[in-house]
Structures are given as structure tokens and as C-alpha cells.
Amino acid sequence: MNATFEVIQWFTDFGDQAIVLPTSVFVLLFLLLSRCWKTALAWAISMGGVLALMLLLKLGIGACGPALGAGALDSPSGHTASATMLYGGIAAILFPRLGSRVRFMLAISVALLFGASRVILHDHSVIEVVIGGLVGLGGLAIFMRLRGPGPSRLPRVWIMLVLAGITLLEHGHRMTIEHRIHSFATLRLRALICPSQPHIGL
Template sequence: MAAEGPLRRLDERAGRAIAGSRLPGPAAEFFADLGNMPVAVPVLAAAVAFTALRALRAGAFRWWLAPLAAVVAMAAVPLLVIPLKLAVDRAGPPGADGSGYYPSGHTATATVAYGAAALLLLPLLSAGARRTLVTGCALVNAGVGLGLVRSGYHWPLDVAASWCLCGILLWGLTACQARYGRGQDPERRSTPVEGGATDRTGYRPK
């Protein structure tokens, strides 16, 4: 993108084709608006509050870790996106003002906010509900990216760059949950078993 090579020219041709397509403009604007911070961040805040309170009331071990990691991932978005915007200094599509369009801030906000919210909720759901949530999250983020390009706010690779960048943040959140967020059920630790003494896990030693 910074070198203005063949890939950038191909990207801009694709962007002009999508912006001039017959995709419904109002629907594109609706999905593009889902990347606004006042829309996306409250969704994550609600998921953080719900999962934190639920884990706290259940006495889960390290109940605060996953919600905190999600907040950190969201806070990292501007810290990563803004320096890249300044470094690449890419001009926007026709009609857009100024520069600094690569990567897309709206795409990054939506990717982390909705993605982190889904990751927090997944352990609480059944297998079918998890598939539905993941599919819905993917479709919403795809809609945000397509809506931004169709509405003339970004080029396609502005969107793709944010997906790649924020995918790393979501991978970090997933790794944090897997490595450090496995709690222990306090009731199981203290439940006696037949035959008398138990160890600290609630099972009688062999």
C-alpha cells in the first residue's frame, strides 16, 4: 500500500467496481454504521459486564481475566491502527477527504468489539448456539467491510488489513482464555465423596 504498486492499483479498481455496483445503498450504510464506536463498543461492554458478573457470582477462578483481556484488546485498537494510518497515509476513495484510510478504523472497531463479545459468550452456550453466534459475528463483520467499500468510505484492502490486524488481537484473547482462564469449580473442590476424606479437588485419594 505504501509503495503504490500493482496490488494497490488492483485494489482501487475493485473498490470502484464495488462502489458502483447495484448493492443496496441504504443497507450498505446500515452495516457501515455498525463499525461506529458508539454502536460497537457498547455491545462489547454489555458482554464484558454480563460474563464478569456471571463468573463472579459462580465463584469462578480468575473470573476477571477474560473480561479484562477483552477490554485490553479493544483499547489496543487505536494504539495499533492510528500509527499505521499515519505511516501509510493512503488517500481515500473518490469523494473522500484527506488521507489515512489504511487500515480501516471502523472495520477494526467492529472486528474486535463483536469478535471479543462472541468469544466471551461462547463458553456459556450450547454447541448449536455457538455455531449460530460465530456465523452471525462473521456475517456482521463481513457486512461492515462490504458496507464501507460500497458506501465509498474505504478501499477493499483497507478493510482486509484491519481484519488481519485485529484477527491477531482476537487470537491473543483466545490464547489468554485457553492458557489462563480455565477456572475451577469451588463446589467441586469442596464436595465430599463416599468414603470420607477428599483431596482439594473433591476426589478421594487412591
């Protein structure tokens, strides 16, 4: 069982912000250097929107969660949301000829796999990963809607080498951003915007 959990943890680490953030920046820089202005703007709006919305949801639900009357809803899954957007978007950029149905199925698969890993590891409840998955899929849908044509000659090998390098350097380094957001929401923000809710220490 421990070995199974280690494999699942290894997988879910691909959705950690330690990988998501530098990879997202690299994708944006690549698009800008390739002069794909419309696609770069779409990426910035979509990925930035996913991260910003998850931040707001984590702050709001963390601060006023008890008022919602849902004990299983405490902190929506940022791993599920950002990984769905990141890997779904990269697939769309690297393989633009994929049909819309194939892209949709791939994105759903990513959301399900990362969501399941978070639930199995007891990091999130089912409703929390569902929210994260929906946010990620929504961001990806916006990206697909707004993006323009990709580079005419896509250096897939070099892009994949850079992505692999980021993964090798950062995989396993778990950032504490989500924990800090939740701590701030429950320990500080709750008293400001939901003073009637009970104080919960971590």
C-alpha cells in the same frame, strides 16, 4: 440503488464507534461483575489492543501514506477491525460451546461483511478493509487464546436485552473519530514526522 445503499449504510452503522465503544465497556463491566477476571483482562487487552493499533495505523499511514507508494492505502478501516473483534468476542462469550472452526468462520464472515460494506459505500479501499479485518481477527485470536472460563450461569437474555438497548439508542449516531484522526494525521502530524511529504487539505 439508493435503497440498496441505505440498507448497506444501516448495516455498516453497527460497526460505528458510537456502538462499539459503549458495547465494549458493557462487556468488560459484565465480565468484571461476574468475577471472570481472566476473561475480563483478555477482553481489555484484545479490544484495547485493536483500537490502539488501528489508531497508530491511521496516524502513521495518514501522515506518511504517500511515502508508501500505495494510492489506495490512506486510512485502514476501523469499522471492519472493531466490528470483527466486538461481535466475534461477544459470540465467543455468549456461546462458549461453539467449535473453534465455527467461531473462525463467523469471525471471517463478520470481517467480510463489514469490509464489503465499507468498500461499496466508498469509505475505504479493498486494501484498507483487508488491513482492518486482519487486525480484528488478530485481536479476536488473542482474546480466544487468553480468555478464561466464562460465567457458570450466563444471563444471555439480559445481556442481549442490554446490547439491543445500546443498539437502539446509538445506531445511526455516527461518531467523527476516524475523520478527526485522519485530519490530524494529514494536516498536523505529517509536517512533524514526514515533512518531505506533500500537504493534503481536507
